[in-house]
Amino acid sequence: MEQANPLRPDGESKGGVLAHLERLENQTSRSRKRSEAQAQERVLGTKIQKLRHLRDDPRAALWHRRGSVKACIANVEPNRTVEVNEQEALEEKLENVKAILQAYHFTGLSGKLTSRGVCVCINTAFEGNLLDSYFVDLVIQKPLRIHHHSVPVFIPLEEIAAKYLQTNIQHFLFSLCEYLNAYSGRKYQADRLQSDFAALLTGPLQRNPLCNLLSFTYKLDPGGQSFPFCARLLYKDLTATLPTDVTVTCQGGEALSTSWEEQRASHETLFCTKPLHQVFASFARREKLEMSLVS
Amino acid sequence: MDETVAEFIKRTILKIPLNELTTILKAWDFLSENQLQTVNFRQRKESVVQHLIHLCEEKRASLNDAALLDIICEDVDLFDMKQFKNSFKKILQRALKNVTVSFRETEENAVWIRIAWGTQYTKPNQYKPTYVVYYSQTPYAFKSSSTLRRNTPLLGQALTVASKHHQIVKMDLRSRYLDSLKAIVFKQYNQTFETHNSATPLQERSLGLDINMDSRIIHENIVEKERVQRITQETFGDYPQPQLEFAQYKLETKFKSDLNGSILAEREEPLRCLIKFSSPHLLEALKSLAPAGIADAPLSPLLTCIPNKRKNYFKIRDK
Numbered sequence: 001m002e003q004a005n006p007l008r009p010d011g012e013s014k015g016g017v018l019a020h021l022e023r024l025e026n027q028t029s030r031s032r033k034r035s036e037a038q039a040q041e042r043v044l045g046t047k048i049q050k051l052r053h054l055r056d057d058p059r060a061a062l063w064h065r066r067g068s069v070k071a072c073i074a075n076v077e078p079n080r081t082v083e084v085n086e087q088e089a090l091e092e093k094l095e096n097v098k099a100i101l102q103a104y105h106f107t108g109l110s111g112k113l114t115s116r117g118v119c120v121c122i123n124t125a126f127e128g129n130l131l132d133s134y135f136v137d138l139v140i141q142k143p144l145r146i147h148h149h150s151v152p153v154f155i156p157l158e159e160i161a162a163k164y165l166q167t168n169i170q171h172f173l174f175s176l177c178e179y180l181n182a183y184s185g186r187k188y189q190a191d192r193l194q195s196d197f198a199a200l201l202t203g204p205l206q207r208n209p210l211c212n213l214l215s216f217t218y219k220l221d222p223g224g225q226s227f228p229f230c231a232r233l234l235y236k237d238l239t240a241t242l243p244t245d246v247t248v249t250c251q252g253g254e255a256l257s258t259s260w261e262e263q264r265a266s267h268e269t270l271f272c273t274k275p276l277h278q279v280f281a282s283f284a285r286r287e288k289l290e291m292s293l294v295s
Numbered sequence: 296m297d298e299t300v301a302e303f304i305k306r307t308i309l310k311i312p313l314n315e316l317t318t319i320l321k322a323w324d325f326l327s328e329n330q331l332q333t334v335n336f337r338q339r340k341e342s343v344v345q346h347l348i349h350l351c352e353e354k355r356a357s358l359n360d361a362a363l364l365d366i367i368c369e370d371v372d373l374f375d376m377k378q379f380k381n382s383f384k385k386i387l388q389r390a391l392k393n394v395t396v397s398f399r400e401t402e403e404n405a406v407w408i409r410i411a412w413g414t415q416y417t418k419p420n421q422y423k424p425t426y427v428v429y430y431s432q433t434p435y436a437f438k439s440s441s442t443l444r445r446n447t448p449l450l451g452q453a454l455t456v457a458s459k460h461h462q463i464v465k466m467d468l469r470s471r472y473l474d475s476l477k478a479i480v481f482k483q484y485n486q487t488f489e490t491h492n493s494a495t496p497l498q499e500r501s502l503g504l505d506i507n508m509d510s511r512i513i514h515e516n517i518v519e520k521e522r523v524q525r526i527t528q529e530t531f532g533d534y535p536q537p538q539l540e541f542a543q544y545k546l547e548t549k550f551k552s553d554l555n556g557s558i559l560a561e562r563e564e565p566l567r568c569l570i571k572f573s574s575p576h577l578l579e580a581l582k583s584l585a586p587a588g589i590a591d592a593p594l595s596p597l598l599t600c601i602p603n604k605r606k607n608y609f610k611i612r613d614k
Contacts, residue, residue: 098491101491102491102492112489112490112491114489119488119489119490121488121490135488135490137488137489148482148485148486149482150483150486150488153430153433153435153481153483154372154404154430154431154432154433206376206377208373208374208375208376208404208431208432209374209404209430209431209432209433210372210374210432212371212372212373213373213374213375234373236371236373237366237371238371
C-alpha cells in the first residue's frame with residue numbers, strides 16, 4: 001500500500017490539510033498557553049515583588065530606627081546624669097526637711113496634721129534630758145474633742161480638757177505640757193534615786209503612780225553606825241518637780257544630839273530646794289570626801 | 296472684774312468645804328484680814344460665797360488671782376499605799392468581824408485585793424472570794440462578779456473611803472478579760488499615732504477579688520468594697536479590738552411599723568425585749584460584718600459605740 005504523502009494534492013492533501021490545520025491549532029494553543037504562562041509569571045513576579053517590599057520596608061524602617069535611637073542615646077547620655085543629680089538634690093532636701101521636723105521634738109511641743117485634725121506630740125524633758133513622749137490626737141469639730149491619746153491614766157487630762165479645751169486650746173496644751181513635764185521630772189528623779197543611789201537607801205523607795213508622794217529611809221554612811229533618816233516628800237503641786245512638803249525624821253525616835261538635829265534640818269531644806277538625785281549625789285560626794293580625809 | 300473671772304472664782308469657792316474655807320482664803324492671801332473679818336462664815340454657803348465675790352470685785356481680782364486660788368484648792372491625790380490598805384481593811388473589818396483581806400501590788404500601779412466574806416457569826420468562805428483590782432490615782436477599780444451580792448455596797452464604801460473619793464458608780468461594762476476592760480476604760484485601745492517619723496498611714500489594701508471575673512463586674516464591685524473598707528477602717532481603726540463576749544440591749548420601746556393595723560404597733564405600752572449578741576470576740580466580729588457582706592456599712596451606732604461609751608449593757612427607752 002502506498003503511504004499517504006501530506007504534500008500530495010487531493011486525497012492526499014486532505015490528510016495533509018487536516019494535519020496542517022491540526023498542526024496550526026496546536027501551534028496556536030501552544031503559543032496561547034505560553035503567553036498565559038508568561039502572563040501568570042508576570043503576575044506572580046509582581047506579587048513576589050510586593051511581598052518582598054512588605055517584608056523589607058519594615059525591616060528597613062526598624063534598622064533605620066535602631067540607628068537613630070543609637071544616635072539619640074549617644075546624645076542623651078549627658079541629660080540623664082543631670083536628672084540623677086536633680087534626684088539626689090531632692091532627696092537631700094527631703095532628708096533636711098525630715099530632720100527639721102524631728103528637731104521640732106526638742107521644742108517639747110510639735111504636731112502633725114491628720115485627716116480629721118491634728119496629732120499633737122508632747123516631748124518631756126528634765127534638766128536637759130529628753131524623756132518620754134505623749135500624744136494627743138484632736139478632732140477638729142465643734143466641739144473640739146480628743147479622739148485618742150497616750151497620756152497616762154493618772155494625769156488629770158479630762159479635767160484640763162474640761163477647763164480649757166473648748167475656750168483656749170493654747171492654754172490646754174500649755175497646761176498639759178506642764179503636768180506631763182513635771183510628772184516626767186519627778187519620775188526621773190525617783191528612778192535615778194533607785195538606780196544610782198541604792199547603796200545609800202536602807203529600804204525600798206515607796207512611790208505612787210504620779211510620783212508625788214515618796215518615802216524612803218537612807219543613811220549617809222552605809223556601813224557605819226549612824227542612825228538612818230526617814231524622809232517623806234509630798235508634791236502637792238502637780239506642775240512642780242520639787243516637793244511642797246518635806247519631813248525628815250530620825251529612825252529610832254530618840255532625842256537627837258544637836259549635830260544630828262542640824263543635819264536633819266539641813267536635809268529637809270536640801271530636799272525642798274534641789275532635785276532628789278542631786279541631793280543624794282552631794283551626800284555621796286561628801287561621804288567620799290570624808291572617807292578620803294579619814295584615810 | 297470680768298464676768299468670767301467672777302464665775303470662775305465663784306465655782307472654785309463653792310467646791311471648798313466650809314471648814315477649810317478660812318484656811319484656804321488665808322493661804323490665797325488676796326483678800327485682806329480686814330475684809331475676811333467682815334464675812335460671816337456661819338451663814339449658808341451661797342451667802343458666804345456671794346459676799347466673798349463682792350469683796351473680790353471690790354479688790355478687782357484678775358484671772359491670775361483666780362488661777363492662783365484654783366491651784367491652792369486643787370484636790371491633789373497623794374496616794375499612799377500603806378494608808379489605803381490600812382483604811383480598806385479597817386472599814387471591812389469594822390462592818391463584818393469575819394473577813395479575810397489580802398493585797399498584792401503589781402508593776403502597773405495596780406493593787407490586787409482578795410476578799411473572803413464571812414458574817415458576824417460565820418467564818419469567811421475562802422471558796423467564794425471577791426477579787427478587786429484598783430489602779431491607784433485613777434478613779435477606777437475592777438471587780439470580779441461574785442455570788443455574794445449583799446456585800447457589794449460595803450465593798451464600794453471601803454473602796455471609796457480608802458481611795459479618798461466621794462462616791463462610786465457601777466459601769467455597764469463587763470468582760471472576762473481584764474486587759475480589755477482596762478484598755479476600754481482607760482481609752483488605751485488605740486495607741487497608733489501619726490508622726491512625721493512614722494510610715495505613711497495609707498496602706499494599699501488588696502481586696503482579694505477573683506481576676507477571672509468579667510472586668511465590668513469587678514469595677515462595680517470594687518467601688519462598693521472600697522467604700523465598705525473605708526467606713527470600717529474609720530469606725531474600727533487598724534488596731535486590735537479589745538475582747539468582749541457580750542453586748543446586751545434591754546429595749547423598752549414602742550414598736551414602729553410601716554404596716555397599718557399591725558397588732559404590735561397598736562399597743563399602748565412599750566414593748567420589752569432583751570437582745571443579746573455573743574461571740575468569743577464580739578468587737579472583731581462586728582468589725583467583720585460589713586466587709587463580709589452580712590450587714591450594711593455603716594453599722595448601727597448602738598453597736599459601734601461600745602468602746603467609746605465604755606459600756607456593753609444598754610437600756611434603751613423611747614425619748
